Amino acid sequence: MDDAGVEAEADVARRRAAEALIVDVDGFEGPLDLLLTLGRTQKVDLRQISILALAEQYLAFVEQAKALRIELAADYLVMAAWLAYLKSRLLLPPDPTEDGPSGEELAAHLAFQLERLQAMREAAARLMARDRLGRDVFARGVPEPVERVRHIRYNATLIDLMRAYARIRTKDEFRPFVMDRERVMTLEEALERLRPMVGFAGTWTDLMSYLPVDWATDPAMRRSATAAQFAASLELAKAGRIEIRQAETFAPVQIRRRDG
Amino acid sequence: MAEPGDDDAPGLFEAPPLSEQERMVEAILFASADPVSVADLNARMPHGCDAAQALELLARRYEGRGVALRRVGAAWAFRTASDLGFLMQRDVTETRKLSRAAIETLAIVAYHQPVTRAEIEEIRGVSVSRGTVDQLLELEWIGFGRRRNTPGRPVTYVVPQGFLDHFGLSSAKDLPGLKDLRAAGLLENRPPPDAGDDDDEAQDDMFGGEDDGEDGR
């Protein structure tokens, strides 16, 4: 075999290897996975891996993929750009004007990431190789269900008892938080009275004529009843039951049933 | 069966020792969803095993344990020891408050014992349902006293030891009086019109009145 032949053969082998990688591109789980695979071909301990060489391998891979018109996912290209940057920082003497980590620091971190991913893969393999429940080790075949028995426990304290007793004992006079309102007419009371009466008020009628007789004499009661009745009339007007009018200030307030 | 090399070749494959066979039977019966017959056991165990013999050993080993080896028809299974069935129940205790009717009825019995149902109803102002009384009886927070010597001889209710125990009282006389209730802020409304009177007396007048100590308790 002549030299040219040997060279050609080597070339073919190299191309085949590259193509094998590329054909496999779908099988890689992202750029880091690819880098790890490439790193393993260096056949050294991952801790002694040459990141520079790795970056070159990766970039070559991307170039070849492009040449073969294989579409690479964006993150492969982002990684390629980053590795090209890393490569330049590793090759060029450090630029004192430039901030940020050195090429070595970046390379060391990438090496760490690769080593960590590799370690997790090995851990995963060891984990899956363990004796596993349902495959190597078995649980009880006939578990007996635990029957739930419900007990209801009633609870009452002495305070509950005393409160209950206090409630009964003082039922007649016990009206908590209610003020004494013997001489006050509430809005509810006034509404209650007025509602059935206005049904008959076909013509304008003085509101005061509705005042209950027994509330009309005592001034305090009269005042309360007037106010309550007026408020009630406003409520009824709001509800659309009646109309209200007043000719002038202080003139009698008149109401009338509203039809329809 | 008829395959070559499948024939009994004594000595070629030693059967595992009996103690191993016992472990195997134990594991199979433990994991199996259904009872397993001796034939099935033999089929699943290595060649030359004697499941029946292993079962015997195993049954003896589990004698008096928390689980027992049981024969189910022609097959075998582990079952919970029959005296431990109670462990397969889980008691769920729910605490509930007594209904308002129940606690009021209970309070009336406690303060007015012995008291008839009619009296309870009179004091509460509403009728007392049978369910309420039954519930309190069941809780042993009220009990039956003597029958009243009035027409119809109605039963009376009293508070028994169970009530005192639950409420931490040494006797029904230790129940706080109305004065105490007021002091404790449980009666925070204005004093009744005849304030100043001895409340405890008023209480007696009001409720103890008619049947006044008649049973001579």
Added chain:
Amino acid sequence: MAEPGDDDAPGLFEAPPLSEQERMVEAILFASADPVSVADLNARMPHGCDAAQALELLARRYEGRGVALRRVGAAWAFRTASDLGFLMQRDVTETRKLSRAAIETLAIVAYHQPVTRAEIEEIRGVSVSRGTVDQLLELEWIGFGRRRNTPGRPVTYVVPQGFLDHFGLSSAKDLPGLKDLRAAGLLENRPPPDAGDDDDEAQDDMFGGEDDGEDGR
């Protein structure tokens, strides 16, 4: 609390002898397919029992048997001895084969717990699909831990009892090779070297993926 007769009355109800307690623990654990916690055991056994002590006795009794007492986190379960798995071939339930992504994600959660999704993605160098996480959650091989106290308060993942049970681990500390990995610094979440802001961003883009599952989910 203050109710008399409801309190522990030592000596009133003697706890059963320890040998009886051992039987009880045996019965309860035998009856359950899932691990039972010590607290649950104590709750189900009569008052005054000490399940932990009984468990110790029981574990010794089952040493070398066809079924073994196994600790699973804070709980215990009987499992067939691992050398006898071959007898149970017919009981094997076919489990869906996990994808490589799922297996790796599981290992990362186990070894790095509590770990956020962003951290898993950083370690694997690719985004983690929702399906992968869902599958592992459904198998109860991963579970939710506390939220991380970092911006966005991302959820963390941890391995629960189901994981320990499936892989025959007493605790997450028994994960194979855990110590070596930690000693080698491979369980650290080492941030990328403090690059100029540009680099930082590039890094995020690279590993956070477009669907940037981190934080605000």
